[in-house]
Amino acid sequence: MAPPRHRDRGFSRRIQYGLFFGYVAAAMGVVAGIALVLIARFDPAAFEGIKGLALDMTTPVTKVTRPIVRGGGSLADDIGGYFGAVSENKRLHVELADAQRALIQARVLAFENVRLKRTLKLVGDQSVPIVAARIVGSNLTGTRRFVTLAAGSADGVASGQPVRAADGLVGRITEVGTHAARVVLVSDGGSAVPLRVVRTGEAALGEGRGDGAMEIHSTVVGGPGFRRGDLLVTSGVGGVYPPDLPVAVVTGTSGEIATAQPLAEPAKLDFAIVLSQAPAPPPVAPPQGRHH
Amino acid sequence: MSIIESDLLGQPSAWRLQAIPVVSTMIGSGVALLPFITTAPVLPPLGLLIALGWRLLRPELWAAWVALPLGLADDLITGTTPGTAMMLWTITFLGIDLIDARPMWRDHWLDWWIATAAILFCALGQWAIGFFVSGGGAFGTMIPPTLLAILGFPPIARLCAKLDRWRLAK
Numbered sequence: 001m002a003p004p005r006h007r008d009r010g011f012s013r014r015i016q017y018g019l020f021f022g023y024v025a026a027a028m029g030v031v032a033g034i035a036l037v038l039i040a041r042f043d044p045a046a047f048e049g050i051k052g053l054a055l056d057m058t059t060p061v062t063k064v065t066r067p068i069v070r071g072g073g074s075l076a077d078d079i080g081g082y083f084g085a086v087s088e089n090k091r092l093h094v095e096l097a098d099a100q101r102a103l104i105q106a107r108v109l110a111f112e113n114v115r116l117k118r119t120l121k122l123v124g125d126q127s128v129p130i131v132a133a134r135i136v137g138s139n140l141t142g143t144r145r146f147v148t149l150a151a152g153s154a155d156g157v158a159s160g161q162p163v164r165a166a167d168g169l170v171g172r173i174t175e176v177g178t179h180a181a182r183v184v185l186v187s188d189g190g191s192a193v194p195l196r197v198v199r200t201g202e203a204a205l206g207e208g209r210g211d212g213a214m215e216i217h218s219t220v221v222g223g224p225g226f227r228r229g230d231l232l233v234t235s236g237v238g239g240v241y242p243p244d245l246p247v248a249v250v251t252g253t254s255g256e257i258a259t260a261q262p263l264a265e266p267a268k269l270d271f272a273i274v275l276s277q278a279p280a281p282p283p284v285a286p287p288q289g290r291h292h
Numbered sequence: 293m294s295i296i297e298s299d300l301l302g303q304p305s306a307w308r309l310q311a312i313p314v315v316s317t318m319i320g321s322g323v324a325l326l327p328f329i330t331t332a333p334v335l336p337p338l339g340l341l342i343a344l345g346w347r348l349l350r351p352e353l354w355a356a357w358v359a360l361p362l363g364l365a366d367d368l369i370t371g372t373t374p375g376t377a378m379m380l381w382t383i384t385f386l387g388i389d390l391i392d393a394r395p396m397w398r399d400h401w402l403d404w405w406i407a408t409a410a411i412l413f414c415a416l417g418q419w420a421i422g423f424f425v426s427g428g429g430a431f432g433t434m435i436p437p438t439l440l441a442i443l444g445f446p447p448i449a450r451l452c453a454k455l456d457r458w459r460l461a462k
Contacts, residue, residue: 022355023386029360030382036375041425047374054368062327139371140324140335143422143434146371147329175371182371187331190426210430212331267329 044174045159052177056152059180062137063150130274131155135266136180143210145188147171147266151274152179160240162275168246168263169193169234170272183272186247186262187212194237195247200224203235206247206260214248216258226250226258242275304460312459313346313353314362316452321366332433336441339366340381340414341407344445345452347385348403351392359385372418373425380417384410400446407445411438 039046081088133151151157153176163170163183171191175182186193189210196203202223206214216226230250236243248260264272303309321339328334343362347354363378370377391406415438419431 019355022357023389026356026360026382026386029357030379030386033360033363033375033379033382037373037379037421037425040373040375051368051371051374055371058322058325058369061322061325065327135329137325137327138329138331139333140326140328140330141333141337141370141437142372143333143419143430144372144426145331185331188426189422189430210332211433266331269329 048159048175051175052152052180054177055148055175055180055182056177059136059148059150059177062148063134128276130161130276131157132271132273133157135183135269135272138266143189145185145208145210145212146174146182147185149173149181149183149272149274150179152177152181154178155274157181157274158277161277162241162245163272164245164275165264165269165272167265167269168248169241170264170266170269172240173274181274185266187214193241193247194235195232196235197226198231198233199227200230203237204232206232209259212262213251214260214262216248216250216260218256225256226253228252230258232260240277309459312455313350313452314358316455317343317346317362318365318369321369324370333437336437336444337366337411337414338448339370340377340411341441341445341448342452343381344384344407344410345449346456347388348406349449349452349456354385356382356385356389373421376418376421377414380414383417384413387413400449403449404445407449408442411441411445415441 036047131151133149133155135147136150137148139146147170149157149163157173157176159173159176161173163173169186171183171185171188173181174184184191185208186206187208187210189208191208193206193214194203195206195216200223202225203219204226205217205219207217209215216232218225228250231246232248232250234241234243234245234247246263248262250258250260252259317339320342323338324335339362343359359381360378363376363381364374366372366377366381367374388406388410396402415434419434
Protein backbone atom coordinates (compact mmCIF):
# COMPACT_ATOMS: atom_id res chain seq x y z
CA MET A 1 0.00 0.00 0.00
CA ALA A 2 1.29 3.42 -0.90
CA PRO A 3 1.71 5.78 2.03
CA PRO A 4 -1.07 8.37 2.43
CA ARG A 5 -0.06 11.46 0.46
CA HIS A 6 -2.08 13.96 2.42
CA ARG A 7 -1.53 15.23 5.86
CA ASP A 8 -4.49 13.98 7.84
CA ARG A 9 -5.99 17.10 9.37
CA GLY A 10 -8.71 15.17 11.19
CA PHE A 11 -11.03 16.88 13.64
CA SER A 12 -8.50 17.48 16.38
CA ARG A 13 -8.34 21.15 17.32
CA ARG A 14 -4.80 20.67 18.61
CA ILE A 15 -3.52 19.39 15.25
CA GLN A 16 -5.37 22.10 13.35
CA TYR A 17 -3.92 24.84 15.56
CA GLY A 18 -0.47 23.28 15.20
CA LEU A 19 -0.74 23.39 11.41
CA PHE A 20 -2.03 26.94 11.49
CA PHE A 21 0.82 28.21 13.66
CA GLY A 22 3.27 26.32 11.47
CA TYR A 23 2.06 28.34 8.47
CA VAL A 24 2.20 31.58 10.45
CA ALA A 25 5.81 30.80 11.41
CA ALA A 26 6.70 29.95 7.80
CA ALA A 27 5.17 33.19 6.49
CA MET A 28 7.00 35.23 9.13
CA GLY A 29 10.20 33.41 8.19
CA VAL A 30 9.78 34.36 4.53
CA VAL A 31 9.38 38.00 5.56
CA ALA A 32 12.50 37.69 7.74
CA GLY A 33 14.36 36.20 4.75
CA ILE A 34 13.37 39.15 2.57
CA ALA A 35 14.53 41.49 5.35
CA LEU A 36 17.91 39.70 5.52
CA VAL A 37 18.39 40.05 1.75
CA LEU A 38 17.47 43.75 1.90
CA ILE A 39 19.94 44.28 4.74
CA ALA A 40 22.65 42.49 2.74
CA ARG A 41 21.92 44.81 -0.19
CA PHE A 42 22.06 48.07 1.71
CA ASP A 43 24.51 47.24 4.50
CA PRO A 44 26.95 44.58 3.24
CA ALA A 45 28.90 44.64 6.52
CA ALA A 46 25.90 43.52 8.59
CA PHE A 47 25.93 40.11 10.32
CA GLU A 48 29.69 39.91 9.86
CA GLY A 49 29.97 38.08 13.18
CA ILE A 50 27.62 35.21 12.35
CA LYS A 51 28.94 34.88 8.79
CA GLY A 52 32.51 34.82 10.09
CA LEU A 53 31.58 32.21 12.68
CA ALA A 54 30.00 29.98 10.02
CA LEU A 55 33.15 30.42 7.90
CA ASP A 56 35.37 29.43 10.83
CA MET A 57 33.25 26.35 11.50
CA THR A 58 33.14 25.10 7.91
CA THR A 59 36.71 25.87 6.78
CA PRO A 60 38.40 23.00 8.72
CA VAL A 61 36.48 20.45 6.59
CA THR A 62 37.90 22.02 3.45
CA LYS A 63 41.35 22.56 4.90
CA VAL A 64 41.81 18.93 5.94
CA THR A 65 40.64 17.41 2.65
CA ARG A 66 42.38 19.89 0.33
CA PRO A 67 45.84 18.14 0.26
CA ILE A 68 44.18 14.89 -0.91
CA VAL A 69 42.55 16.63 -3.87
CA ARG A 70 45.72 18.56 -4.70
CA GLY A 71 47.72 15.32 -4.60
CA GLY A 72 45.30 13.63 -7.00
CA GLY A 73 45.31 16.57 -9.39
CA SER A 74 49.08 16.93 -9.54
CA LEU A 75 49.49 13.13 -10.00
CA ALA A 76 47.61 13.34 -13.30
CA ASP A 77 49.83 16.27 -14.32
CA ASP A 78 52.98 14.33 -13.40
CA ILE A 79 51.98 11.32 -15.51
CA GLY A 80 51.06 13.60 -18.41
CA GLY A 81 54.46 15.30 -18.08
CA TYR A 82 56.35 12.15 -19.15
CA PHE A 83 54.84 12.34 -22.60
CA GLY A 84 56.51 14.96 -24.72
CA ALA A 85 59.27 15.63 -22.17
CA VAL A 86 61.99 16.00 -24.82
CA SER A 87 60.16 18.53 -26.97
CA GLU A 88 59.14 20.43 -23.86
CA ASN A 89 62.75 20.51 -22.70
CA LYS A 90 63.88 22.04 -26.01
CA ARG A 91 61.11 24.59 -25.92
CA LEU A 92 61.96 25.54 -22.35
CA HIS A 93 65.64 26.05 -23.22
CA VAL A 94 64.68 28.55 -25.90
CA GLU A 95 62.22 30.26 -23.54
CA LEU A 96 64.83 30.44 -20.78
CA ALA A 97 67.36 32.16 -23.05
CA ASP A 98 64.70 34.67 -24.08
CA ALA A 99 63.64 35.24 -20.49
CA GLN A 100 67.23 35.87 -19.38
CA ARG A 101 67.66 38.57 -21.99
CA ALA A 102 64.35 40.13 -20.96
CA LEU A 103 65.37 39.94 -17.31
CA ILE A 104 68.56 41.94 -17.89
CA GLN A 105 66.52 44.52 -19.77
CA ALA A 106 63.99 44.61 -16.91
CA ARG A 107 66.73 45.19 -14.33
CA VAL A 108 67.97 48.16 -16.31
CA LEU A 109 64.43 49.50 -16.52
CA ALA A 110 63.80 48.95 -12.81
CA PHE A 111 66.91 50.91 -11.96
CA GLU A 112 65.89 53.71 -14.28
CA ASN A 113 62.40 53.66 -12.79
CA VAL A 114 63.69 54.09 -9.26
CA ARG A 115 65.95 56.91 -10.40
CA LEU A 116 63.10 58.72 -12.19
CA LYS A 117 60.73 58.29 -9.25
CA ARG A 118 63.35 59.73 -6.94
CA THR A 119 63.83 62.69 -9.28
CA LEU A 120 60.10 63.35 -9.29
CA LYS A 121 59.82 62.73 -5.53
CA LEU A 122 56.95 60.39 -6.38
CA VAL A 123 55.48 58.40 -3.53
CA GLY A 124 52.89 55.70 -3.73
CA ASP A 125 52.57 51.94 -3.83
CA GLN A 126 52.39 51.95 -0.06
CA SER A 127 50.44 48.77 0.34
CA VAL A 128 52.40 46.22 2.31
CA PRO A 129 51.76 42.48 2.52
CA ILE A 130 49.88 41.50 5.68
CA VAL A 131 49.89 37.73 5.44
CA ALA A 132 50.44 34.97 2.89
CA ALA A 133 47.83 32.24 3.26
CA ARG A 134 46.66 29.09 1.57
CA ILE A 135 43.55 29.11 -0.62
CA VAL A 136 41.53 26.16 0.67
CA GLY A 137 38.22 26.16 -1.13
CA SER A 138 35.68 27.92 -3.29
CA ASN A 139 31.92 27.93 -3.49
CA LEU A 140 30.91 25.21 -5.90
CA THR A 141 27.25 26.21 -6.21
CA GLY A 142 25.43 29.47 -6.69
CA THR A 143 26.01 32.51 -8.85
CA ARG A 144 28.65 34.31 -6.77
CA ARG A 145 32.34 33.47 -7.12
CA PHE A 146 34.26 33.32 -3.85
CA VAL A 147 37.32 31.47 -2.61
CA THR A 148 38.14 30.72 1.02
CA LEU A 149 41.47 31.79 2.45
CA ALA A 150 42.99 30.07 5.51
CA ALA A 151 43.71 33.32 7.36
CA GLY A 152 41.37 35.53 9.32
CA SER A 153 41.16 38.46 11.67
CA ALA A 154 43.68 36.74 13.98
CA ASP A 155 46.27 37.26 11.23
CA GLY A 156 45.31 40.90 10.64
CA VAL A 157 42.99 40.27 7.69
CA ALA A 158 40.12 42.75 7.40
CA SER A 159 37.23 43.22 5.03
CA GLY A 160 38.10 45.23 1.90
CA GLN A 161 41.78 44.34 1.64
CA PRO A 162 43.08 43.39 -1.82
CA VAL A 163 44.45 39.88 -2.36
CA ARG A 164 47.13 39.04 -4.90
CA ALA A 165 49.08 36.00 -6.01
CA ALA A 166 52.43 35.75 -7.76
CA ASP A 167 50.69 35.96 -11.15
CA GLY A 168 48.38 38.84 -10.45
CA LEU A 169 45.38 40.21 -8.61
CA VAL A 170 43.01 37.60 -7.13
CA GLY A 171 40.29 39.75 -5.60
CA ARG A 172 39.21 41.44 -2.43
CA ILE A 173 38.34 40.23 1.09
CA THR A 174 34.60 40.34 1.76
CA GLU A 175 33.92 38.27 4.91
CA VAL A 176 36.30 37.62 7.76
CA GLY A 177 36.25 34.94 10.44
CA THR A 178 38.88 34.45 13.12
CA HIS A 179 40.88 31.91 11.12
CA ALA A 180 39.34 32.09 7.65
CA ALA A 181 38.28 34.74 5.19
CA ARG A 182 36.24 34.82 2.02
CA VAL A 183 37.67 36.49 -1.08
CA VAL A 184 35.44 37.79 -3.86
CA LEU A 185 37.26 37.04 -7.12
CA VAL A 186 37.85 39.65 -9.81
CA SER A 187 35.75 37.40 -12.07
CA ASP A 188 32.71 37.59 -9.74
CA GLY A 189 29.72 39.41 -11.17
CA GLY A 190 29.79 41.96 -8.35
CA SER A 191 33.43 42.92 -8.76
CA ALA A 192 34.72 45.97 -10.64
CA VAL A 193 38.42 46.88 -10.88
CA PRO A 194 39.79 50.15 -12.29
CA LEU A 195 42.41 49.14 -14.87
CA ARG A 196 44.98 50.54 -17.25
CA VAL A 197 46.02 49.04 -20.59
CA VAL A 198 49.81 48.69 -20.50
CA ARG A 199 50.27 49.14 -24.27
CA THR A 200 48.35 52.41 -24.55
CA GLY A 201 47.99 53.69 -20.99
CA GLU A 202 44.23 53.93 -21.55
CA ALA A 203 42.00 53.75 -18.47
CA ALA A 204 39.45 50.94 -18.35
CA LEU A 205 37.07 49.22 -15.98
CA GLY A 206 37.11 45.45 -15.55
CA GLU A 207 33.87 43.82 -14.43
CA GLY A 208 33.54 40.14 -13.57
CA ARG A 209 31.27 38.01 -15.70
CA GLY A 210 30.70 35.28 -13.15
CA ASP A 211 32.07 32.52 -15.39
CA GLY A 212 35.80 32.97 -14.81
CA ALA A 213 36.32 35.76 -17.34
CA MET A 214 36.14 39.54 -17.13
CA GLU A 215 34.49 42.14 -19.31
CA ILE A 216 36.59 45.24 -19.98
CA HIS A 217 34.97 48.58 -20.72
CA SER A 218 36.95 51.55 -21.92
CA THR A 219 36.39 54.67 -19.83
CA VAL A 220 37.76 56.92 -22.60
CA VAL A 221 35.55 57.90 -25.53
CA GLY A 222 37.25 57.27 -28.87
CA GLY A 223 40.40 55.88 -27.29
CA PRO A 224 42.79 53.53 -29.07
CA GLY A 225 40.70 50.56 -27.94
CA PHE A 226 41.80 47.05 -27.02
CA ARG A 227 43.74 44.44 -28.90
CA ARG A 228 44.04 40.71 -28.27
CA GLY A 229 46.94 40.02 -25.90
CA ASP A 230 46.82 43.44 -24.19
CA LEU A 231 48.03 43.28 -20.59
CA LEU A 232 45.79 44.99 -18.05
CA VAL A 233 47.11 46.27 -14.73
CA THR A 234 45.37 48.02 -11.84
CA SER A 235 45.39 51.79 -12.18
CA GLY A 236 45.08 52.48 -8.45
CA VAL A 237 42.16 54.84 -9.06
CA GLY A 238 39.70 54.84 -6.18
CA GLY A 239 42.23 53.60 -3.67
CA VAL A 240 40.97 50.03 -3.17
CA TYR A 241 43.64 48.25 -5.21
CA PRO A 242 47.29 49.34 -5.27
CA PRO A 243 48.50 50.51 -8.71
CA ASP A 244 50.39 48.40 -11.27
CA LEU A 245 49.30 44.92 -10.18
CA PRO A 246 48.87 42.68 -13.23
CA VAL A 247 45.21 41.61 -13.53
CA ALA A 248 44.24 40.08 -16.86
CA VAL A 249 45.03 39.57 -20.54
CA VAL A 250 42.58 40.52 -23.29
CA THR A 251 41.39 37.40 -25.13
CA GLY A 252 38.81 38.87 -27.48
CA THR A 253 37.33 42.19 -28.50
CA SER A 254 33.98 43.30 -29.83
CA GLY A 255 33.74 47.02 -30.42
CA GLU A 256 34.45 49.02 -27.30
CA ILE A 257 34.15 46.00 -25.02
CA ALA A 258 36.79 43.33 -24.55
CA THR A 259 36.83 39.96 -22.84
CA ALA A 260 39.81 39.21 -20.62
CA GLN A 261 41.12 36.20 -18.74
CA PRO A 262 42.45 36.88 -15.21
CA LEU A 263 46.15 36.04 -14.86
CA ALA A 264 45.90 34.51 -11.40
CA GLU A 265 43.99 31.28 -11.83
CA PRO A 266 42.51 30.40 -8.41
CA ALA A 267 42.44 26.66 -9.18
CA LYS A 268 46.22 26.58 -9.55
CA LEU A 269 47.16 28.87 -6.68
CA ASP A 270 48.92 27.59 -3.60
CA PHE A 271 49.17 30.82 -1.73
CA ALA A 272 47.69 34.24 -1.96
CA ILE A 273 49.02 37.38 -0.32
CA VAL A 274 46.70 39.75 1.51
CA LEU A 275 47.79 43.36 1.03
CA SER A 276 46.98 46.31 3.24
CA GLN A 277 44.28 48.53 1.91
CA ALA A 278 45.63 51.46 -0.07
CA PRO A 279 45.38 54.59 2.10
CA ALA A 280 42.11 56.36 1.43
CA PRO A 281 42.40 59.83 -0.07
CA PRO A 282 41.58 62.66 2.34
CA PRO A 283 37.86 63.50 2.42
CA VAL A 284 36.68 66.17 0.06
CA ALA A 285 35.98 69.51 1.73
CA PRO A 286 32.25 70.29 1.99
CA PRO A 287 30.96 72.70 -0.65
CA GLN A 288 31.24 76.35 0.31
CA GLY A 289 27.79 77.77 0.74
CA ARG A 290 25.92 80.36 2.65
CA HIS A 291 24.93 79.31 6.13
CA HIS A 292 21.91 80.95 7.60
CA MET B 293 1.90 4.61 8.13
CA SER B 294 5.30 4.98 9.67
CA ILE B 295 3.71 5.85 12.98
CA ILE B 296 1.49 2.77 12.96
CA GLU B 297 4.40 0.56 12.01
CA SER B 298 6.67 1.90 14.67
CA ASP B 299 3.94 1.66 17.32
CA LEU B 300 3.37 -2.01 16.59
CA LEU B 301 6.91 -3.09 16.09
CA GLY B 302 8.72 -0.99 18.68
CA GLN B 303 9.65 2.60 17.94
CA PRO B 304 13.12 3.80 16.94
CA SER B 305 14.22 6.69 19.13
CA ALA B 306 12.56 10.02 18.40
CA TRP B 307 15.98 11.59 18.03
CA ARG B 308 16.85 9.18 15.24
CA LEU B 309 13.51 9.74 13.49
CA GLN B 310 13.99 13.50 13.44
CA ALA B 311 17.76 13.79 13.09
CA ILE B 312 18.41 11.66 10.02
CA PRO B 313 16.43 13.82 7.56
CA VAL B 314 17.85 17.06 9.01
CA VAL B 315 21.44 15.85 9.15
CA SER B 316 21.31 14.35 5.64
CA THR B 317 20.05 17.67 4.27
CA MET B 318 22.84 19.58 6.01
CA ILE B 319 25.42 17.11 4.69
CA GLY B 320 23.98 17.77 1.23
CA SER B 321 24.56 21.51 1.76
CA GLY B 322 28.05 20.72 3.07
CA VAL B 323 29.11 18.99 -0.15
CA ALA B 324 29.81 22.54 -1.37
CA LEU B 325 32.71 22.57 1.12
CA LEU B 326 34.67 20.02 -0.90
CA PRO B 327 38.06 21.57 -1.50
CA PHE B 328 37.84 21.94 -5.27
CA ILE B 329 38.57 25.44 -6.49
CA THR B 330 36.61 26.53 -9.53
CA THR B 331 35.61 29.78 -11.15
CA ALA B 332 32.18 28.56 -12.29
CA PRO B 333 29.44 26.71 -10.40
CA VAL B 334 29.82 22.97 -10.99
CA LEU B 335 27.64 21.30 -8.38
CA PRO B 336 23.84 21.14 -8.24
CA PRO B 337 22.26 22.44 -5.01
CA LEU B 338 22.42 19.09 -3.19
CA GLY B 339 20.99 20.44 0.06
CA LEU B 340 17.84 21.55 -1.76
CA LEU B 341 17.59 18.22 -3.62
CA ILE B 342 17.78 16.17 -0.42
CA ALA B 343 15.29 18.46 1.36
CA LEU B 344 12.87 18.06 -1.58
CA GLY B 345 13.44 14.30 -1.57
CA TRP B 346 12.41 14.06 2.08
CA ARG B 347 9.51 16.47 1.70
CA LEU B 348 7.98 14.60 -1.26
CA LEU B 349 8.65 11.17 0.25
CA ARG B 350 7.23 11.93 3.71
CA PRO B 351 4.66 14.76 3.59
CA GLU B 352 3.90 14.28 7.31
CA LEU B 353 7.53 14.55 8.41
CA TRP B 354 8.11 18.30 8.28
CA ALA B 355 5.93 21.35 8.71
CA ALA B 356 6.63 24.13 6.20
CA TRP B 357 8.60 26.20 8.74
CA VAL B 358 11.33 23.52 8.95
CA ALA B 359 12.65 24.94 5.65
CA LEU B 360 13.61 28.14 7.53
CA PRO B 361 16.44 26.73 9.69
CA LEU B 362 17.48 24.30 6.94
CA GLY B 363 17.68 27.12 4.40
CA LEU B 364 19.56 29.39 6.80
CA ALA B 365 22.07 26.59 7.46
CA ASP B 366 22.47 26.15 3.68
CA ASP B 367 23.08 29.88 3.24
CA LEU B 368 25.71 29.98 5.97
CA ILE B 369 27.48 26.80 4.81
CA THR B 370 27.62 27.72 1.12
CA GLY B 371 28.30 31.41 1.71
CA THR B 372 25.24 32.66 -0.16
CA THR B 373 23.62 35.90 0.99
CA PRO B 374 21.84 34.94 4.25
CA GLY B 375 18.10 34.78 3.73
CA THR B 376 18.31 33.50 0.13
CA ALA B 377 17.71 29.77 0.60
CA MET B 378 15.81 30.48 3.83
CA MET B 379 13.19 32.43 1.89
CA LEU B 380 13.18 30.37 -1.35
CA TRP B 381 13.01 26.96 0.35
CA THR B 382 10.18 28.06 2.63
CA ILE B 383 8.15 29.42 -0.30
CA THR B 384 8.82 26.12 -2.10
CA PHE B 385 7.62 24.07 0.88
CA LEU B 386 4.49 26.21 1.19
CA GLY B 387 3.84 25.64 -2.52
CA ILE B 388 4.20 21.89 -2.09
CA ASP B 389 1.74 22.08 0.83
CA LEU B 390 -0.74 23.77 -1.53
CA ILE B 391 -0.29 20.98 -4.06
CA ASP B 392 -0.70 18.37 -1.31
CA ALA B 393 -4.03 19.93 -0.34
CA ARG B 394 -5.49 19.02 -3.76
CA PRO B 395 -6.75 15.46 -4.04
CA MET B 396 -5.14 14.13 -7.20
CA TRP B 397 -3.30 11.12 -8.42
CA ARG B 398 0.31 11.33 -7.30
CA ASP B 399 3.09 9.18 -8.70
CA HIS B 400 6.80 9.42 -9.13
CA TRP B 401 6.48 11.35 -12.40
CA LEU B 402 4.37 14.07 -10.82
CA ASP B 403 6.81 14.29 -7.92
CA TRP B 404 9.60 14.81 -10.44
CA TRP B 405 7.63 17.61 -12.12
CA ILE B 406 7.06 19.24 -8.75
CA ALA B 407 10.75 18.94 -7.92
CA THR B 408 11.67 20.39 -11.33
CA ALA B 409 9.47 23.41 -10.74
CA ALA B 410 10.97 23.83 -7.26
CA ILE B 411 14.57 23.59 -8.56
CA LEU B 412 13.90 26.11 -11.33
CA PHE B 413 12.20 28.47 -8.90
CA CYS B 414 15.12 28.30 -6.45
CA ALA B 415 17.76 28.71 -9.21
CA LEU B 416 15.99 31.74 -10.68
CA GLY B 417 15.39 33.19 -7.24
CA GLN B 418 19.01 32.73 -6.23
CA TRP B 419 20.19 34.38 -9.42
CA ALA B 420 17.76 37.28 -8.98
CA ILE B 421 18.79 37.82 -5.35
CA GLY B 422 22.49 37.63 -6.31
CA PHE B 423 21.81 40.22 -9.00
CA PHE B 424 19.93 42.44 -6.56
CA VAL B 425 22.61 42.25 -3.85
CA SER B 426 25.80 42.40 -5.92
CA GLY B 427 24.61 43.79 -9.25
CA GLY B 428 26.04 41.01 -11.37
CA GLY B 429 26.34 37.32 -12.08
CA ALA B 430 25.95 35.39 -15.30
CA PHE B 431 22.81 33.29 -15.59
CA GLY B 432 24.45 31.15 -18.28
CA THR B 433 26.75 29.55 -15.73
CA MET B 434 23.72 28.46 -13.67
CA ILE B 435 22.22 26.38 -16.49
CA PRO B 436 24.46 23.26 -16.29
CA PRO B 437 24.11 22.78 -12.50
CA THR B 438 20.36 23.39 -12.73
CA LEU B 439 19.94 20.78 -15.47
CA LEU B 440 22.11 18.43 -13.45
CA ALA B 441 19.87 19.05 -10.42
CA ILE B 442 16.70 18.23 -12.40
CA LEU B 443 18.22 15.03 -13.79
CA GLY B 444 19.71 14.22 -10.39
CA PHE B 445 16.43 14.37 -8.49
CA PRO B 446 15.31 10.72 -9.06
CA PRO B 447 18.57 9.23 -7.68
CA ILE B 448 18.42 11.63 -4.73
CA ALA B 449 14.79 10.58 -4.09
CA ARG B 450 15.98 6.95 -4.06
CA LEU B 451 18.75 7.87 -1.65
CA CYS B 452 16.19 9.49 0.65
CA ALA B 453 14.02 6.34 0.44
CA LYS B 454 17.03 4.20 1.38
CA LEU B 455 17.83 6.52 4.28
CA ASP B 456 14.17 6.38 5.30
CA ARG B 457 14.19 2.58 5.53
CA TRP B 458 17.33 2.77 7.62
CA ARG B 459 15.77 5.50 9.75
CA LEU B 460 12.71 3.39 10.53
CA ALA B 461 14.65 0.19 11.11
CA LYS B 462 14.87 -0.99 14.69
